[in-house]
Amino acid sequence: MRFSHSRVSTFVQCPYKFKLRYVDGITTIEDPKPDDPLVIGKAMHMGIEEGIPAAVKWYSEQFTVLNDLHIHEIIKLEILLPKVRNLIDYDTATFELEIETDDFNGFIDLIVKNSDGTVDVFDFKYSNNVDNYLESEQLHIYKHYLEKINQVKVGRLGYIFIPKVFIRQKKTEDMYQFRRRLIQTLHDSKVRVMEIIYDQQKVDQFFQNISSIQVAVDYPKNPTKLCDWCDYQEHCMKGIDYMLILPKNERVQVDKETAPVLWLYGLPFSGKTTFANQAPDVLHLNTDGNVKYVDGARIIIRDEIKVNGRIKETVFAWQMIKDAVETLCVGQHDFKTIVIDLVEDLLENCRIYMYDKLSITHEADAGYGKGYDMVRTEFLPQIRRLTNAGYGVILISHEVISEITKRNGEKVTTIKPNLQDKYANKIAGMVDIVGRVIIEEDDSRWLKFKTDNIQFGGGRLNFGTDKVELDYNKFMDLYRTAKPETGTRLSEPVIPQELTGEVSSESVSEVTSAEVTSPVQEDKPKRRSRRAV
Ligand code: SF4
Numbered sequence: 001m002r003f004s005h006s007r008v009s010t011f012v013q014c015p016y017k018f019k020l021r022y023v024d025g026i027t028t029i030e031d032p033k034p035d036d037p038l039v040i041g042k043a044m045h046m047g048i049e050e051g052i053p054a055a056v057k058w059y060s061e062q063f064t065v066l067n068d069l070h071i072h073e074i075i076k077l078e079i080l081l082p083k084v085r086n087l088i089d090y091d092t093a094t095f096e097l098e099i100e101t102d103d104f105n106g107f108i109d110l111i112v113k114n115s116d117g118t119v120d121v122f123d124f125k126y127s128n129n130v131d132n133y134l135e136s137e138q139l140h141i142y143k144h145y146l147e148k149i150n151q152v153k154v155g156r157l158g159y160i161f162i163p164k165v166f167i168r169q170k171k172t173e174d175m176y177q178f179r180r181r182l183i184q185t186l187h188d189s190k191v192r193v194m195e196i197i198y199d200q201q202k203v204d205q206f207f208q209n210i211s212s213i214q215v216a217v218d219y220p221k222n223p224t225k226l227c228d229w230c231d232y233q234e235h236c237m238k239g240i241d242y243m244l245i246l247p248k249n250e251r252v253q254v255d256k257e258t259a260p261v262l263w264l265y266g267l268p269f270s271g272k273t274t275f276a277n278q279a280p281d282v283l284h285l286n287t288d289g290n291v292k293y294v295d296g297a298r299i300i301i302r303d304e305i306k307v308n309g310r311i312k313e314t315v316f317a318w319q320m321i322k323d324a325v326e327t328l329c330v331g332q333h334d335f336k337t338i339v340i341d342l343v344e345d346l347l348e349n350c351r352i353y354m355y356d357k358l359s360i361t362h363e364a365d366a367g368y369g370k371g372y373d374m375v376r377t378e379f380l381p382q383i384r385r386l387t388n389a390g391y392g393v394i395l396i397s398h399e400v401i402s403e404i405t406k407r408n409g410e411k412v413t414t415i416k417p418n419l420q421d422k423y424a425n426k427i428a429g430m431v432d433i434v435g436r437v438i439i440e441e442d443d444s445r446w447l448k449f450k451t452d453n454i455q456f457g458g459g460r461l462n463f464g465t466d467k468v469e470l471d472y473n474k475f476m477d478l479y480r481t482a483k484p485e486t487g488t489r490l491s492e493p494v495i496p497q498e499l500t501g502e503v504s505s506e507s508v509s510e511v512t513s514a515e516v517t518s519p520v521q522e523d524k525p526k527r528r529s530r531r532a533v
Helices: 005-013 015-023 037-050 052-061 068-085 130-134 138-149 175-188 200-214 225-229 233-238 272-277 317-330 343-358 370-387 421-428 472-479 496-500
Strands: 093-100 105-113 119-126 154-162 192-196 261-266 282-286 297-300 304-308 311-315 337-341 392-405 411-417 433-439 445-448 467-469 528-530
Touching: 005 015, 005 200, 015 233, 037 052, 037 068, 037 093, 037 119, 052 068, 068 154, 068 175, 068 392, 093 138, 105 138, 119 138, 130 154, 130 192, 138 154, 138 200, 225 233, 261 272, 261 411, 272 282, 272 337, 272 392, 272 472, 282 317, 317 343, 317 370, 337 370, 343 370, 343 392, 370 392, 370 421, 411 421, 467 472
Parallel strands: 119 154, 261 392, 261 433, 282 297, 282 337, 337 392
Antiparallel strands: 093 105, 105 119, 154 192, 192 528, 304 311, 392 411, 433 445, 445 467
């Protein structure tokens, strides 16, 4: 195994998490929040190196569709990035220098060449937890390898801290007032450059940790408060595995002839069900009744009352779905394509089923987060099971429109499936492609793929085009040529919270700009600050 700072840090933080990620090669469905540290961190790096438009474009592309929270993060990028860029002399700077040996791999964010032939090494951190980073082994390791492998003398080591601004819209504020306060807070915040002194003991500790990894047989769980930011938390703590993506050699081989997994959304009667009906050996699991216009096999999903003598018994629609999924996954049938029509109705069926089971009338009645959690962990695994079963699967939803407010105050309409984002983003991660069915003025119908940030889209495959005629055979011609979507997120995740112990903006109460920019106490002899790189 080739080691990196983040791999070793993961092992130190939790051996079990290390095993899942690096030994078993298991990843999870990506569903980044607007302030996801990985996405923001990568956008910051891109903006520092390539400019603000590149950062904003890349950031926007990471999401199925944008909302106002994404616009807030874009505002942060646009105000903070110039502050960092102003510190850098681009004539002497090299970005993202890779160090690669037989047993180590790392990327140095910024190298600055000095006139005496030495170089300075800097790492960008989008964080307010300065002290934790100053104790990190990361830069010491980089200096060690850079001098050993690249035969270059390293002068200064330092971090460039980009402040995180956590403020939320108050109930008394409208969007304009909140944005004005956010912009002012961002302008008041300060980027800080902090140097550290090289410490050989940090490098020795790194190699000791590598030795521990090399002899590890057991990988115990290490539950800490950081578990709340662990991608594997649900699997680790509750045994829920619908979010897991197994390594390639263990995945069901995608049948490029019969097994596309897609999610269509669009207006009612736009041709979605007719399109799905053209698929081979199709079975419709239908909730909205429009299956009567097509000829494929169908199961009508609805609550049914069974009367047995004087006793009435309700067979819930969701139970019918569970039974159908169970039967389909066992095999012993000739269906090759399963159509779920409509996904949002199924979620509603699931809710009603769970309300009955829990004797509640709304998710909130089960206690904070618990009801929602139980509906989610009942619903999504069934969808996951179906999309993983090796059949063609076509999920169908209606579309809804909503509005976002751009930075300049302009209102823009976004179009997405009729499902809450927390469900929609997860399902988008389970399918090959999400497509919106559109009807042109000449009544031609198209399946349109995501090309902008106002239309919901995503998926695991890249179709290399923005639309295809709404015809199953034409879609399949395209599907056979589709390529896997290349990951745009960091391949070697470095979760800042793991190192810093900081909490996400979801759980941070509002802090003032004074807190954001408060100077670090320089009471430790190894630290000193400087103004510019
Ligand atoms: S949830 Fe906690 S204990 Fe479990 S793998 Fe993640 S970090 Fe380790």
